[in-house]
Amino acid sequence: MSNSHLFLKSGFPRAPLQNGVGRYVCQLQRITLKFCKNNGSSRGMRDFIENHLLDFAKENPGIVVYVKPRRHRTPVLVAEYLNGEREWMSCRNNTQEEISKWIDLLKTQNGNSSSLRLRKMWHTEVPSIQGPWTPFLLRSPEATGQTYPNAEASKPLDTPQTATEKLIELFRQQQLEAGEEAHDALNKKRAE
Amino acid sequence: MSFLCSAAGLLARVKLLEGSTTEQTRRNIKRWVSPTLRELAHRQKKLGPQKPERRAGFVEWNQRSELFAFSQRLGESFKVSQLQRAFTEKSFAQREEDRRRQLGIEESDLQMPHNSDLVEKGQHIAHAYVEAFLQHQLPKVPNDGHHAITSFLLSTETLAHVSSHLGTKDLIQSTVYPPSAESLAKSLYAVIGALASSSGIEKAFLFVRDFICTQLNQRDLLEVWTPQDPIQLLENICQERKLGEAEPRLLADCGKNTVLGAYQVGIYANRQLLGKGFGEDLKTATETAAIDALQSFFDTRDNRRPFDFSIHLKPKSVRLD
Numbered sequence: 001m002s003n004s005h006l007f008l009k010s011g012f013p014r015a016p017l018q019n020g021v022g023r024y025v026c027q028l029q030r031i032t033l034k035f036c037k038n039n040g041s042s043r044g045m046r047d048f049i050e051n052h053l054l055d056f057a058k059e060n061p062g063i064v065v066y067v068k069p070r071r072h073r074t075p076v077l078v079a080e081y082l083n084g085e086r087e088w089m090s091c092r093n094n095t096q097e098e099i100s101k102w103i104d105l106l107k108t109q110n111g112n113s114s115s116l117r118l119r120k121m122w123h124t125e126v127p128s129i130q131g132p133w134t135p136f137l138l139r140s141p142e143a144t145g146q147t148y149p150n151a152e153a154s155k156p157l158d159t160p161q162t163a164t165e166k167l168i169e170l171f172r173q174q175q176l177e178a179g180e181e182a183h184d185a186l187n188k189k190r191a192e
Numbered sequence: 193m194s195f196l197c198s199a200a201g202l203l204a205r206v207k208l209l210e211g212s213t214t215e216q217t218r219r220n221i222k223r224w225v226s227p228t229l230r231e232l233a234h235r236q237k238k239l240g241p242q243k244p245e246r247r248a249g250f251v252e253w254n255q256r257s258e259l260f261a262f263s264q265r266l267g268e269s270f271k272v273s274q275l276q277r278a279f280t281e282k283s284f285a286q287r288e289e290d291r292r293r294q295l296g297i298e299e300s301d302l303q304m305p306h307n308s309d310l311v312e313k314g315q316h317i318a319h320a321y322v323e324a325f326l327q328h329q330l331p332k333v334p335n336d337g338h339h340a341i342t343s344f345l346l347s348t349e350t351l352a353h354v355s356s357h358l359g360t361k362d363l364i365q366s367t368v369y370p371p372s373a374e375s376l377a378k379s380l381y382a383v384i385g386a387l388a389s390s391s392g393i394e395k396a397f398l399f400v401r402d403f404i405c406t407q408l409n410q411r412d413l414l415e416v417w418t419p420q421d422p423i424q425l426l427e428n429i430c431q432e433r434k435l436g437e438a439e440p441r442l443l444a445d446c447g448k449n450t451v452l453g454a455y456q457v458g459i460y461a462n463r464q465l466l467g468k469g470f471g472e473d474l475k476t477a478t479e480t481a482a483i484d485a486l487q488s489f490f491d492t493r494d495n496r497r498p499f500d501f502s503i504h505l506k507p508k509s510v511r512l513d
Contacts, residue, residue, distance in 0.1 A: 017357040018409045021501055022402025025265055029359050032252050062265030066252035082359045125410035129494040134470045136444045136456045144444075 011116050012123035016083045019110075025082070027110035030064040031103065032078040037069050040093075045075040047096040056103065063107070077102060085111040246369045247362040258363060266358065268399065271390040274310075278382035281366040281375060282306040307382040314385030316512065317393065318346060321400040324510040329499050333490045340417035345404055351377035354403050358383075394507060406501050413492045414483070422482035426459065426466075429489060436462030438485075440478045443468060457481045 019025055033053070035045040049067060057065050077089040077099070087106065091099055146153060161169075247253065256272070259279075263270040285306035292302055322345050326338045333341075344350065352373035355361075360379050364371045371379075388396035408416075419425045423438075430438045438461045447453040457477040458468040467488055469480025487493045 017354060017403070018406040021409050022406040023267060025358070029261070029265070030258075062261050064254070064257050064261045066254075068252055082357055084356070084361070126412070126494065131494070134456065135446045135454055136470065139444075 005117055008117045009115060010119050012119055013121065014123060016110055026060065026062050026107065027082045028063050028079055028107050029082050030066065030080045031106065032066040032068055032080075033075075034068045034070055034073070034078070035075040036072055039072055042075040044093070044095040044099055045091055048099045051096060052100055056100075060107065077106065079106040081110050083110055087112045244370060248365075255363075262359060262363060266399070268387055268395060269391050270386055274386040274390045275383070277305045278307050278310050278386040279360070279363045279365055279379055280304065280306045281364065281378075282308050283367045284365045287367055307379070307385075310382040310385035310389075311378045312381075312385070313388060314381035314383065314396075315346075317384055317388055317396050318381060318400050318404060320510050320512050321397045321505070322346060322405060324505055325401060325405050325503075328503065328505060328509070330490070330492065333492060336419070337417045337490065337492075341408070341413070344416045345407060348373050348377045350407055351380050351404070354407065355380035355383075358403065393512075397505065397507070397510065401501065401503075401505075405499075408499055409501070412494070414487075418483065419486060422479055422486055426482045426485055429486070430461050430466075435464070435466075438466065438482075440481060442474070459485050 015021075016027065017025075019027070033045060033049065035042040035049070037046070053065065053067070057063075075091045075094070077091055079087045079089070081087070089102060089106075091102065094102070248255065255276075259270075259272055259275050263275060285304040288304050289302050293299075319342070322342050323338060326333070326341055330337070330341075355376040358380070360376060360383070361370060364375060364379050366375050384396050384399055387399055426438050430436065438459055440457050440459050442455065443458045444456040445454065453472060454470055455472075455474055455477040456468060456470045457474065457480075459466045459478070459481045467481050467483075467485030469477055469482070469484045471477035471480050
């Protein structure tokens with residue numbers, strides 16, 4: 001993430017009005033195509049209107065299409081969505097193919113998708129169906145019948161070995177080794 | 193060669209400079225732009241904050257195609273006259289009639305249809321279907337719970353939310369803009385009524401299921417409805433079902449007599465654990481345990497089977513009286 005994202009609106013991917021749970025409703029409600037009739041920058045838009053606009057309107061009867069010619073201004077797409085969002089897009093010097101791709105994008109989103117930083121790629125209203133954690137969750141069976149104060153349970157879990165204990169352990173080990181040596185020597189003598 | 197080129201370039205530049213001294217200097221941004229914008233901003237500030245403009249007042253607006261697109265978008269076939277009527281409010285119709293009367297139009301042409309009877313019809317249908325839906329999906333929940341969930345689903349806020357997300361905000365013809373939550377909710381009822389009268393009551397039922405009942409998706413049912421006195425309700429239910437007397441018992445506690453104390457209480461009937469809950473004191477813990485037991489009785493736990501929003505209820509099972 002760079003610094004330019006700091007002031008970007010952030011959110012989660014959400015389907016408005018539980019869209020698709022009952023039935024799918026296209027979220028683009030109307031689109032306005034603004035263009036100039038003789039400026040070169042509107043050429044692609046004019047071609048699109050001539051060749052593809054009627055097919056688009058027939059395929060998508062749920063989207064109202066307005067065409068607005070205006071003199072010597074840059075061609076523009078304005079999309080209005082059901083959730084009240086409005087998206088403005090300049091199509092200066094775009095070809096008709098580019099414009100039909102942009103319109104396809106507008107048709108499949110519910111707001112300006114590039115103006116929203118997604119915090120996560122998923123979202124749920126029910127983060128856990130197991131309920132909240134309590135001190136009584138997943139207790140060990142020994143802990144149920146215990147009476148307090150309890151000397152065993154009061155000890156810290158990680159007591160390091162003291163120097164005295166280490167010395168005693170070493171001494172015992174030595175004794176054991178010495179004992180084994182003496183045992184071996186005795187066995188040898190017996191064999192002789 | 194390069195020297196010659198650069199010399200020629202220098203000569204040309206000198207010529208240009210000479211020309212510019214005689215003519216006026218050229219600016220890319222005109223000098224009047226900034227003061228004009230400043231003046232416009234000043235006037236706008238003086239006017240104060242303005243109300244949002246009615247979308248229907250824009251040049252690019254065609255009410256008829258908007259109505260057609262509205263019905264196509266929802267995958268329904270409305271009669272255009274019915275839909276137009278569903279979006280006309282009574283106050284708006286009256287104002288329009290008064291205006292026409294002042295213009296001197298005859299009394300027989302004055303009648304402007306409005307949506308009040310469609311609202312009533314739609315309200316009736318929505319209420320009946322939501323109750324039937326809940327009866328089918330939550331069969332174990334008592335009537336109180338059904339009433340609470342129905343009133344949540346058919347509350348003005350929920351209906352206004354649904355209505356505005358279907359794009360009715362711009363289509364409603366009312367005296368105020370933006371329309372209030374009540375008029376949004378009423379227009380949704382009117383749309384349901386118009387659908388019933390133009391393509392049959394079953395289509396209206398499916399509309400209610402797809403747009404109103406789906407508001408229950410992923411919603412915590414306890415938030416929508418919590419029994420007022422869970423312990424009393426649990427005792428009544430135990431008596432009805434002959435499960436024995438419900439008695440709360442302390443299962444565990446920790447941090448007694450501290451700020452962070454927690455108690456776990458289980459509710460038993462006839463030596464059977466009905467439910468358990470925890471809380472910061474015994475009273476809360478007992479109530480939570482009772483709610484937990486009720487949830488398992490009513491089958492409304494969080495891990496319950498999700499609602500089926502694709503069911504087709506038979507029109508017979510929906511009580512339209």
